[in-house]
Amino acid sequence: MLDIHNLNTHYGTSHIIQGIDLNIDRGAVIGVFGRNGVGKSTFLKTIAGWVRPSKGEVVFNGERIDGQTADRIARLGIGFVPEDRRIFPSLTVEENLTLGYLQVPHRSGADNNAALQRIYRRFPRLLERRNQNGTTLSGGEQQILAMARVMIGRPKLLLIDEPTEGLAPMIVADLFAIISEMKAEGCTILLVEQNVRQALKACDRFIVIERGRIVQSGDSANEQDRTTLMNTISF
Numbered sequence: 001m002l003d004i005h006n007l008n009t010h011y012g013t014s015h016i017i018q019g020i021d022l023n024i025d026r027g028a029v030i031g032v033f034g035r036n037g038v039g040k041s042t043f044l045k046t047i048a049g050w051v052r053p054s055k056g057e058v059v060f061n062g063e064r065i066d067g068q069t070a071d072r073i074a075r076l077g078i079g080f081v082p083e084d085r086r087i088f089p090s091l092t093v094e095e096n097l098t099l100g101y102l103q104v105p106h107r108s109g110a111d112n113n114a115a116l117q118r119i120y121r122r123f124p125r126l127l128e129r130r131n132q133n134g135t136t137l138s139g140g141e142q143q144i145l146a147m148a149r150v151m152i153g154r155p156k157l158l159l160i161d162e163p164t165e166g167l168a169p170m171i172v173a174d175l176f177a178i179i180s181e182m183k184a185e186g187c188t189i190l191l192v193e194q195n196v197r198q199a200l201k202a203c204d205r206f207i208v209i210e211r212g213r214i215v216q217s218g219d220s221a222n223e224q225d226r227t228t229l230m231n232t233i234s235f
């Protein structure tokens with residue numbers, strides 16, 4: 001579903017992504033691991049169109065998307081939950097959620113509302129707090145809001161950047177449960193996560209990035225791949 005070929009991204013003269021090749025099958029969950037500053041966020045931002053690649057190709061369901069706008073990429077069915085969550089402080093929880101409708105501009109009002117009600121059934125806390133400003137929620141609730149906002153648009157591919165960073169274990173377990181549910185619904189997921197042990201349980205495969213390159217890839221169910229991974233990274 002996603003074919004990435006020789007992807008390169010620069011910030012000015014800094015060469016951050018240095019030739020990444022990756023093929024992702026529909027329905028797979030791929031963990032993206034690596035130390036701070038190796039380019040994991042930049043990798044996701046490049047796929048999502050937040051940053052333009054300097055070279056290479058990203059093909060999504062047969063269509064070249066590198067160089068397209070973030071808006072267009074989102075409407076093709078790629079949801080992005082960035083590390084900083086982007087909850088709008090002057091908007092209520094519900095207004096933040098309904099921004100997810102922008103990903104599906106041709107969907108009817110009734111279908112949008114059905115999607116919103118589905119989210120409220122799954123996340124009753126968001127329903128309870130729907131009239132509060134988004135940033136008055138706890139950190140964990142804001143992360144769930146950010147996930148729920150992209151889920152409203154029913155993405156085919158979901159890019160998630162460090163969702164559990166700084167959150168309490170119960171919320172972390174909730175977030176991994178949401179990721180598993182999305183996978184069960186057929187969503188393909190690329191997950192950047194520092195919590196490698198927990199992420200491995202949710203992932204089918206993983207890659208390790210160092211200085212903008214993939215230095216290891218493996219199968220999460222393969223014990224030898226997991227051991228090599230744990231020896232490669234020391235967080």
Ligand SMILES: Nc1ncnc2c1ncn2[C@@H]1O[C@H](COP(=O)(O)OP(=O)(O)OP(=O)(O)O)[C@@H](O)[C@H]1O
Pocket residue numbers: 011014016034035036037038039040041042043083
């Ligand atoms: N907008 C930007 N302009 C210039 N340099 C940037 C920009 N964003 C990130 N960088 C630099 O690019 C490099 C890769 O950053 P990136 O955030 O992609 O890494 P990361 O692996 O996601 O790190 P972390 O785990 O800390 O989030 C870092 O050296 C960072 O300082």
